[in-house]
Amino acid sequence: MAASDSKAGGAAPHGHLVLPAVRVREALAFAAGAVAAVLVLLFSSSALAPTPVPNIVSIPTTSSSHASAATPSSPSPSAAVGKGPRTFYDDPSLSYSVHDRVTGWDAKRAAWLRTRGLDPNSAAVTTRVVMVTGSQPEPCKGPGGDHALLRFLKNKLDYCRLHGVELLYNTAHLEPSMVAYWAKIPAVRAAMLAHPEAEWVWWVDADAVFTDMDFSLPLGLYASHDLVVYGWEGEVYEERSWVGLNAGVFLLRNCQWAMDLMDAWARMGPGWPEYKAWGKKMREELEGKPDEESDDQSALVYLLAKEPARWGNRTYLEREYYFQGYWAEIVGRLDGVAARYEAVERRGANRALRRRHAEREHLLYAAARDEAVKRGGVPGPAGGGQKGWRRPFVTHFTGCQPCGGAPDRKYTARRCAEGIRRALAFADDQVLRSYGFRHAAPLSDSVAPLPFDYPAAR
Template sequence: MFRHIKDGAFLRQVSQDQMKAALHTYHPSRFLTTPKGRKVVKTVNTFKITILCGFITILVLRGTLGPGGLTWGSSPQVIDLREQIIMSQRERVLAQVEEAIPDEVTASKFVKEEEWDGVSPYTLGQKITDWDSQRETWNAQNPGMNKTVSGRPKMLLVSGSQPSPCANPMGDFYHLKFLKNRIDYARLHDLEFFYNMATFEKEMSSFWAKLPLLRKMMLNHPDVEWIWWMDSDAIFTDMTFEMPMEKYGKSNLIVHGFHNLLFEQQRWIGLNTGSFFLRNCQWSLDLLDVLAPFGPEGPTRVEAGKLLTAKLVDRPVFEADDQSALVYLILFGDPKWKANTYIEWEFLLHGYWKYVVYNYEEMMSKNHPGYGDDRWPFVTHFVGCKPCKLGATPENAECFKQMERAFNFADNQVLEKYGYTHTALGSFKTQKIRRDSVNPLGLYKLQPNSSGRSKETVSHSISKEES
């Protein structure tokens, strides 16, 4: 027993000596090499990066918001309208460049096309030089065909989307909703409407696909005085407003833009070709012919893009686009392009969605349709959104959410006539806002009878005095 006690005391003494030696040789770096130590280091580094990112974010916000610091104010939009539109121009074009996919199978499946040699300047077809006289003769032989029922010059609204299904089904769903919106507006304002899903020229892909389409519309509809192009990602949000076409006189092209950005600063985003009006005339055919050589897919478009980047302020290096080419022609081409182009800025032919969608409720509480400007935007344009892109991203989720709100904001103006409205701008559900009447056409007026109750009698158009 004595021996066991002695051995235990000896072991305790050895353990204490080992602990003292371990404490004597301990260094923090040894702990950092353990799994637990590495985890602590990783946590500390992450915390440092978070603080640094937060500091940088504060600096950026202070620079963006100006002297007001981090106070957002009553409006969720803190950037000037003009800067918003500049951003939207850039997003629109670069998004189309990114999504441009050659569709050679669709383009050549049914029609045998003439092969372009790639050396001679590209053309949209046979040169026409007497289109004005041809139209004049045609209209003389078909009197009244170039007028609407109300006597106004006939206008053709043209839009379209890709011939193949979207990778994201939600993209096709909102293409359908936006198509319904265009049909409603055309019906309300007595417009002809053409929606295209075909590839007319395989060399002219992406944003250039509109050129051969517009030329076909002009030549096959001599009765139409104006062609109105609208991108597939734009939607009418003022269903009452009509463009004052008499205001534009002899102008042949009406496009949204800003004079100082275009003529003074010579910026490539001085105008926007997402929604514009083109008169059906020889001048317009000539313009399409001059634009066409910039557009064929491949080396020609790439080299043309280098020219446009060199000549236009702040244009990134990418292939030629129709908007930049139009700016180039107005600034540096034949003076007739500038002379007959009207830069419209009073009405929102191009209302950048990030500027307008968050103000819909305020607009409804303070104003009414019919203005066409920032009080009630004529067109809301979802530039930068990629509804056909597969995969759920925060950007796409926000685009779809605001597309739904924009559609319902416009659709309420249509449904109101029938006594309905959406329960909320973000909901597809509807609710009744007015009871049906036995006098829907307003042909009767209420008159009290002998019992004191009112009854409806026919209100004749001719009064007793006139009879």
């Protein structure tokens, strides 16, 4: 269900248009893969029957989530179940379906939080993030596709463990009519209801790789916004380009505004009778759209451009770093990025960074490494970008279709496979370091032990 519905890559200064050559390349890259992307890493486009029980795996990130057996002196868990104050969950009209609206969500969520002893405005709530991703319920058609999905999942598990983010991995059709890239909307909406304790729900396509394990979401930057998505203000609001943003990765606040947005967005999808009419309207009104298909990304561009006061004012189009980055612009530079980070750590002034430490101290060392990299003259923003040599936060393999088996015509299967392996190994080295190992080479699956005082000692 997590698809490569990425249709915008590249980078440009926040709020400005990118260079024409870059945008043409990105538009061509997406146009070439738009049809194939429907089949990859998302729910199958066939209307399959929903599974009796949604196959959702929730990965807890704190030790407090581990259940312990009740002692003779402690009350039985069954004594507490169902005894608390009534909340929105007790309303029989509540529905998880995208076809039924949820109203009064801000008040309902705040009331639920208070019944659990949580202050809605506390940092414990406002910084809590749930990541949602997933894949189709059936096996991949392409050879090695399921293994690729496993490695993509492992990468997300690593990032979430290091940053205290909870991960929901979905492989069920929560709404069979919402096929292909539209499948994300029912999953995200259900996650909002299932996790009222989370301020943010973070959708990440299955084929997106976290290539900077140090970088944390700058949530404070988004305090006055409810949706964060990678895109260009000029292209969305002025040009109304169908590739003006990328809907493969987005951050959504758990609030009524977001519920309303999901309702409006979903109604443009295949689960509603207006689906074909929306496709024609998008073809007429969005710059460069080559077909009459109503896709999720074009639909979001349309909503923002047509109703900026309602939707655009609460949306942050992130361009300062690789909130999601186009893989073809990134993977060839990863070796150079790694070399510059190692050079910074080899300096005597940064010797403390080379000290071995427990994985639970990762964020402390990540912050210190960020300071050292800035002082060391490595150019570029934290989280990476087209310019500079900082680690890219997210590398998105749009068009490679590892689950479907055949990449877009623009790419060869070998180029995609090597790019994916290189990005995964680059990220994995950052994780393996806490365990005393790293990959033997950028394209090697074998690992080698790290010498003491690495990278000064090699």
